[in-house]
Amino acid sequence: MHETPVEMTVNGHAVRHVVEPRLTLADYLREKCGLTGTHLGCEHGACGACTVLLDGQAVRSCLIFAVQVDGQEVTTVEGVGGEDGSLSPVQAALRECHGLQCGFCTPGFVTSITALLQENPSPSDEDIREGLSGNFCRCTGYQGIISAVKRAAGVNNPTA
Structure with a gap:
């Protein structure tokens, strides 16, 4: 070839x-x-x-x-993070909300959440669930991930 x-x-x-x-x-x-x-x-x-x-x-x-x-x-x-190695709001929120466990799914969630929040800066719970429906996590039970999206949305949009 x-x-x-x-x-x-x-x-x-x-x-x-x-x-x-x-x-x-x-x-x-x-x-x-x-x-x-x-x-x-x-x-x-x-x-x-x-x-x-x-x-x-x-x-x-x-x-x-x-x-x-x-x-x-x-x-x-x-x-996704800063050039200086700093965490993006999404990465920081995942850490703060215990949205991470084994970490295998984390890169996909970080990029998916980043895209979701760029498209919809103030997503509802339903928007979050739908936006992340193509990402599987076998460790967290998703509640920490959903909380992290809300927190990151609040950081990106303080009036949310």
Whole structure:
């Protein structure tokens, strides 16, 4: 199989590699970019662990080929926080509300919540549940995660 050049912006940095057309975006990020925060769970798009932001929209990186992302902007969990290593409001809220346990699902939740709050800064409980319905967590029972979304929404929108 022939290889194809691909260029994209990942976490604010231009990257360029030559890849096989069948390489998924998840594997590209992990193997070519060294960004292992994007986790692979089911590799069928059902669990949400591989969720990244593609031009600001939450997408399952296990379902997209890297060549399809040529010229676009990708944000992984590593790019959500501050350049100085500070936590984003979403990350801080997950920590404060005990929305984390084993951590395997955390990167997908962080990026999904980030996208949700960009689209809907003051989500209702129903909006939160629907917005995160594609992310599975087997440890937390979701209550801490839902509380964290509310807290992060309040930080982003103090009148909420």
